[in-house]
Amino acid sequence: xxxxxxxxxxxxxxxxxxxxxxxxxxxxxxxxxxxxxxxxxxxxxxxxxxxxxxxxxxxxxxxxxxxxxxxxxxxxxxxxxxxxxxxxxxxxxxxxxxxxxxxxxxxxxxxxxxxxxxxxxxxxxxxxxxxxxxxxxxxxxxxxxxxxxxxxxxxxxxxxxxxxxxxxxxxxxxxxxxxxxxxxxxxxxxxxxxx
Numbered sequence: 001x002x003x004x005x006x007x008x009x010x011x012x013x014x015x016x017x018x019x020x021x022x023x024x025x026x027x028x029x030x031x032x033x034x035x036x037x038x039x040x041x042x043x044x045x046x047x048x049x050x051x052x053x054x055x056x057x058x059x060x061x062x063x064x065x066x067x068x069x070x071x072x073x074x075x076x077x078x079x080x081x082x083x084x085x086x087x088x089x090x091x092x093x094x095x096x097x098x099x100x101x102x103x104x105x106x107x108x109x110x111x112x113x114x115x116x117x118x119x120x121x122x123x124x125x126x127x128x129x130x131x132x133x134x135x136x137x138x139x140x141x142x143x144x145x146x147x148x149x150x151x152x153x154x155x156x157x158x159x160x161x162x163x164x165x166x167x168x169x170x171x172x173x174x175x176x177x178x179x180x181x182x183x184x185x186x187x188x189x190x191x192x193x194x195x
Contacts, residue, residue: 051126127167
């Protein structure tokens with residue numbers, strides 16, 4: 001027999017540890033009886049996510065890309081009632097794999113509440129890095145409602161930062177080389193700030 005735990009990247013190891021499956025020393029310290037001494041929670045992995053925020057400064061956009069129309073009460077009501085309308089049109093989303101460095105993405109706000117910026121004509125581009133680092137997770141006592149302590153150790157491996165930096169430099173070069181450059185103003189960050 002086997003049991004498959006599908007509680008997510010943090011709750012699955014927490015569930016196993018609360019059940020007595022995990023690093024014996026740490027489980028005993030938390031008051032849990034050990035059933036199996038295994039390295040549960042010893043290879044937690046996350047991916048660093050970084051972004052570039054740009055503001056559209058060009059001429060008015062067509063209706064499906066125009067934030068004035070998209071944020072109108074009429075468009076929001078049409079969308080909310082299931083009628084689609086301008087908010088039902090996905091108008092820009094890109095993603096590309098960058099080998100070992102990770103992948104990049106770009107998107108506009110698809111609804112008036114997607115991004116917390118006063119200026120609605122914003123594009124967020126980002127890099128989701130491929131991390132080589134591993135962190136740890138350990139429960140905090142025997143109460144299943146108490147969150148575990150997570151040490152993500154993001155950028156623990158020097159190659160992690162270099163990969164994200166390379167990804168952002170490549171993404172920036174793509175944006176700067178495109179015809180859209182004259183219509184976009186980068187708000188944050190300047191790539192020269194990545195050291």
